[in-house]
Amino acid sequence: MKMRQQFPRSIGEIMDRDERVVTLLGDIGVWSFHEVAERHPSRVSNIGILEQAMIGVAAGMAKTGLIPVVHTIAPFIVERAYEQLMLDFGYQGLCGNFIGVGASYDYSGLGHTHYCPGDVDLLSVIPNMQIVLPGTAEELDRLLKEAYDDGQPTYYRVSERENALSHPVRLGKAEVVKTGKLATVIAVGPMLDKVLEAAGDLDVTILYYTSVCPFDYETFRQYHRSGLLIVCEPYYSGAVLKAITEQDGRFSGKVCSIGIPKSYITRYGTIDEEDRVFGLDPASIRARIEAVLKEQAANGRNDGGSRNI
Amino acid sequence: METQTAIREIKKQILTACYTAKEGHVASSYSILDILYVLYHGVLNCSPDRMDDPARDRFILSKGHAAIGYYAILADAGYISQPLESMCSFDSCLGGHPDCNKVPGVEVSTGSLGHGVPMAVGIAWALKIQRNAAHVYVLAGDGEMNEGTVWESLLIANHQKLNNLTFILDFNHSTDRAVDLGNVGDKLSAFGFEVVEADGHDHEQLKTALLTRADRPVAVIAHTIKGCGIREMTNEPAWHHRVPTQEEYAAFMEELA
Numbered sequence: 001m002k003m004r005q006q007f008p009r010s011i012g013e014i015m016d017r018d019e020r021v022v023t024l025l026g027d028i029g030v031w032s033f034h035e036v037a038e039r040h041p042s043r044v045s046n047i048g049i050l051e052q053a054m055i056g057v058a059a060g061m062a063k064t065g066l067i068p069v070v071h072t073i074a075p076f077i078v079e080r081a082y083e084q085l086m087l088d089f090g091y092q093g094l095c096g097n098f099i100g101v102g103a104s105y106d107y108s109g110l111g112h113t114h115y116c117p118g119d120v121d122l123l124s125v126i127p128n129m130q131i132v133l134p135g136t137a138e139e140l141d142r143l144l145k146e147a148y149d150d151g152q153p154t155y156y157r158v159s160e161r162e163n164a165l166s167h168p169v170r171l172g173k174a175e176v177v178k179t180g181k182l183a184t185v186i187a188v189g190p191m192l193d194k195v196l197e198a199a200g201d202l203d204v205t206i207l208y209y210t211s212v213c214p215f216d217y218e219t220f221r222q223y224h225r226s227g228l229l230i231v232c233e234p235y236y237s238g239a240v241l242k243a244i245t246e247q248d249g250r251f252s253g254k255v256c257s258i259g260i261p262k263s264y265i266t267r268y269g270t271i272d273e274e275d276r277v278f279g280l281d282p283a284s285i286r287a288r289i290e291a292v293l294k295e296q297a298a299n300g301r302n303d304g305g306s307r308n309i
Numbered sequence: 310m311e312t313q314t315a316i317r318e319i320k321k322q323i324l325t326a327c328y329t330a331k332e333g334h335v336a337s338s339y340s341i342l343d344i345l346y347v348l349y350h351g352v353l354n355c356s357p358d359r360m361d362d363p364a365r366d367r368f369i370l371s372k373g374h375a376a377i378g379y380y381a382i383l384a385d386a387g388y389i390s391q392p393l394e395s396m397c398s399f400d401s402c403l404g405g406h407p408d409c410n411k412v413p414g415v416e417v418s419t420g421s422l423g424h425g426v427p428m429a430v431g432i433a434w435a436l437k438i439q440r441n442a443a444h445v446y447v448l449a450g451d452g453e454m455n456e457g458t459v460w461e462s463l464l465i466a467n468h469q470k471l472n473n474l475t476f477i478l479d480f481n482h483s484t485d486r487a488v489d490l491g492n493v494g495d496k497l498s499a500f501g502f503e504v505v506e507a508d509g510h511d512h513e514q515l516k517t518a519l520l521t522r523a524d525r526p527v528a529v530i531a532h533t534i535k536g537c538g539i540r541e542m543t544n545e546p547a548w549h550h551r552v553p554t555q556e557e558y559a560a561f562m563e564e565l566a
Contacts (some may be wrong), residue, residue, distance in 0.1 A: 059427035
């Protein structure tokens with residue numbers, strides 16, 4: 001089952017046992033929720049195409065103790081209703097769950113209005129916003145059920161890209177996939193399979209993150225020993241490095257950041273085609289990692305100073 | 310105390326607070342003061358000892374910049390005891406816009422226009438889901454009616470048949486210089502609201518309007534005067550966000566006496 005099919009099922013199961021949960025749909029995913037709506041007609045609503053009001057209304061519901069789940073396409077939650085997320089939920093400390101589909105260029109034929117590579121960057125500015133990037137349907141189910149009522153606003157980034165295997169993920173906790181000596185590779189959400197294909201045979205540590213906020217700095221600190229950090233992110237690159245430097249203002253070492261560069265994405269086509277353009281396919285990731293390892297070896301390890309490669 | 314005397318005293322407190330703090334929106338506060346006074350004197354089913362009671366009525370000031378007027382009424386009604394003159398000082402809980410995490414009695418933090426109305430609609434809708442009979446009042450300014458989220462929310466309120474919601478429009482024509490709202494009563498009626506109009510400074514009319522109930526959400530168009538009570542401020546845009554000088558303060562206090 002894909003994540004897109006999983007989350008209505010997960011939300012339905014949560015709603016079956018928790019009467020506080022309400023679901024608001026921005027005229028997206030309505031059919032996938034029809035069974036849940038039949039079971040809970042007063043608590044599932046297709047509110048219409050008015051995303052800013054939808055987030056504000058959800059915040060009002062949260063004020064009374066209900067737990068809203070809000071769903072539509074990522075840019076319409078994150079970018080169009082950003083101020084509502086920040087002021088109504090973030091600043092006022094309300095619990096809410098925001099499930100966005102259309103991560104980065106998942107709607108690869110629809111153009112820039114429907115792409116959302118900047119969601120993680122934007123949301124990470126909201127101090128108490130939790131940002132979750134599951135890699136599989138099972139992980140999404142696990143993370144939703146763990147965090148839906150934890151009192152925080154949480155963004156769940158549902159991606160068309162998925163990993164083959166699930167990990168026993170928890171909110172704010174990284175998984176150690178393998179350890180090695182030459183570098184630390186951080187794979188965020190659906191980047192894990194690409195990283196494993198690209199670097200699984202190399203002598204590197206691979207850490208798997210399904211939460212960017214809160215960021216599990218402790219696991220990173222414990223396992224990052226090589227002096228070379230390689231971050232693989234499926235969005236505008238940089239959020240992980242920012243999370244690390246927020247925890248450790250003296251962080252130093254070489255950094256290779258692999259993600260989507262900040263630019264308008266003007267093409268259409270397929271997700272694979274975009275991945276190749278941005279070097280996010282396994283072969284390109286392999287080439288980048290080999291290049292930085294080679295440079296690292298030539299310069300000698302742990303030669304001090306922080307710089308991007 | 311006779312009502313008009315009480316209103317004049319509260320206006321003097323507001324003026325003194327803004328003069329001392331060198332901050333605040335006096336004219337906007339004077340525009341809504343009678344509405345708030347009537348709400349907190351016999352309309353809202355809530356009290357300082359029931360601020361966490363789920364059955365309490367809710368009031369949301371969507372035009373948050375009129376905060377000092379709100380604080381003065383909350384103080385008058387016994388919700389807060391902080392000196393109003395502390396407004397906007399470093400450690401004060403009383404900011405230039407109301408913060409629900411700091412000020413007792415404030416239900417929703419507002420300031421950026423167009424946020425309070427959607428949240429009020431969400432509260433009213435949630436109360437319906439919870440079969441809670443409490444009523445929700447939200448006050449917006451006519452300038453705020455430029456915001457799309459207000460109209461989006463009104464659509465939802467109508468669609469959900471939120472007859473536990475009263476939308477109050479502080480219609481002081483401050484937006485006339487930017488966007489003509491046209492016949493706002495017709496617009497609200499077309500959006501499915503039961504529309505009631507009142508002189509926004511006549512307490513009897515206001516009370517009747519605010520207690521109106523229907524099988525749909527109610528809109529109270531309160532015809533108000535921005536800066537009501539001070540001739541120089543009346544409908545003068547320059548006084549939207551201005552602190553009086555020492556001479557102006559003395560003259561205005563005398564005018565309110």
